[in-house]
Amino acid sequence: MKVRTIDWLLYLCSFLLTLFGIVVIYSITYGQEVTKNFAFYQLVFAGVGFVLLIGFSLLDYRLFRILAYPLYGLCLFLLLLVLFTPLGKATYGATRWINLGFFQFQPSELLKLIIIVALARVSSQEELGLKQLLFSLALVLVPIVLVFQQPDLGTALIIFIIGMGMIALANYPKKYLFALLVIVLLFFGLGSLSLFSVGPFKNILKPYQKERLLVFLEPQKDPFGAGYNVSQAMIAIGSGGFLGRGLGHGPQSQLNFIPSKHTDFIFAVASEAFGFVGVSLLLAIFFVLCWRILKIAQKARDDFGTLLGLGVFLYFFASFVINVGMNMGVLPATGVPLPFISYGGTSLMTNLIAIGLCQSVMIRHKKIRF
Template sequence: MLYRSLSRISWKALIQPWQEVDWLLFLLAIGMTALGGVAIRSTELHQGFSTWWQHWITGGIGLIMALFIARSRYENLLQWRWIIYAVTNIALLIVIFIGTTANGAQSWVTIGSFNLQPSEFAKVGVIITLAAALHDRGAPTIPMVIKTLAITAVPWVLIMLQPDLGTGLVFGAITLGMLYWGNANPGWIVLLVSPIVSAILFGVFLPAWFFWIGFVLYLGWRTLPWALWGSIGVGVVNLIAGGLGNFAWTHLLKEYQRDRLTLFLDPDKDPLGGGYHLIQSRIAIGAGQMFGRGINQGTQTQLNFIPEQHTDFIFSAIGEEMGFIGCLVVLLVFWLICLRLVIIAQNAKDNFGSLLAIGVLSMIVFQVLVNIGMTIGLAPVTGIPLPWLSYGRSALLTNFIALGIVESVNNHRHRLKF
């Protein structure tokens, strides 16, 4: 009887620091990491090297880090926000000066046999800094929106100098998602994106560009202070963006860069060059049909038709060997992860915790949509990994660190002390 009582007390004492974490969220991330290792192993069977076990080991280290972060008080990050921001930018500067170049980007710092990618960890640094900046008053005013953009601008510029377009786009998604949750006017968020849309439409379909200009003028009139001057400013910015976009497209971007952005629309234009990845990925996913060809049985995957399949194109291996059902399960798991993040954001005890959860949600949603869209031919190849599934030690650790922060928000939503 005494033994049972002591066992019950010791067990409670053991789990007490994590008694309110979202264990389902942890289990979903662990399951995805395990599946990622299986898929990565399949892509490497006939290539003479093996990194799938490193994926699992890194995932185990990341899980331990997430558990440690989950039991720590996330509010302490408020005191360290500017130090975290400074370290983030210093790390990105170091990459520019002594970084290792691979696949056309200088994004890694080599430490022994480990290639560290600071731009991945910078995502978490920016989420923490923006959440700290927005937690008091949010972003209901233009000055607060400008402050938020200024915070993001410094690391974003440093990342674009590498250059790393994919991570730069993730930064944009994080910022917009947190601005929306911080009560920024939705019209302002559309206006922030409008110059990019103008730059694309001007060279692609001019009538659509004229319609877009009219829409943003109206939106500026309805949502901005000093309606007349605000709408005029919006119109001028979009006109300039359209002209600059056309100039950059015709004079600054090289042919292979233009192809990389547009070939997803018709990859058969260059089947042995820029469109090769996309064509082979579509073939692999289509070959899986309903139930897949079986683990280690996919011909496209086993015969190495898709270069670097274990990283950005891991979803094509899942599609070929696990079929439509396997893909559906992966999408369902991601949906559940995002649902749990939204619930944690809604139930957080303060705005800081809520914004942290939304920042992580924005990061994951954008990466999932772009990566899967890329593998099925609905988005250009941008080098964005699939969370917990793609091989990439820095990216995997970043995902678990972000998960640990969100779990800390959930774990401490009621308690003031242990």
């Protein structure tokens, strides 16, 4: 490995985004005991995450072509543990975590990355036909069904976007992709029937999920109920103005008007604190990160590396757009964390491992064997 083959800008952007998240989390948990402070735990998660980032950068990414299916199977096993054993921990009516005592692990977050690895293996085969397409669809749909049972609509949506995006970007015959497009449209059609409680499809979505989607379609329908979260987030974003109110001085965040302010709605807290200028800088760093990932995918010397990079790009970009969109009220609230910024150990470490895999592709892009 040579130093000049490392994408230092990728490392820098990852570090800056993670640091930004820790600072924002600190601003809304200032004064709490260290053992109860989210910022302290996020700092610990970041330390472990960057060790993992370096470790995965040094590993040959092609090793994960061999491990793709075992890792996928392990993730499915962990999802089953969450749903059907006492290890699953329920919070706010959703069972998404495995309680390890000292740490709560969320398998569905890791699954977002493992599904990329598994699909990259299938779609990097020399010949892609109906058999490979159906297998890829199975790899995507099985975990979506399990995640939906938790219930976790946001994670299911991200897995769906990653899966459909990677299949579309692979070299499948166009006739199969057209058929897949028709199936996707039918899928969303069924979702619409569930939203409006039509016939046998009315139970596909949970009641609170329907409320969130209906409030998105009609924002003033329930401003103090299902629409409260997004309404308060939008007020915070607007109150930040051009330069922001400063860390720890935003009334919406400091007076606890914003729910889930350290997780799903942390973008609103950042907007209130740093204003348009600060958030624009955040967006710029994120888009540079995505640009570097796409460049790595372009430079990869094999299809597996290219698809890994494209999958990670879809993962980050979709998560970022959905989170920012729901904070601004232009997309329904689905509970998708903001990459690198939102509080969460499994999420942050998975983000950093994904960066490590991309860096591994970059380091090895000039020659296949060494």
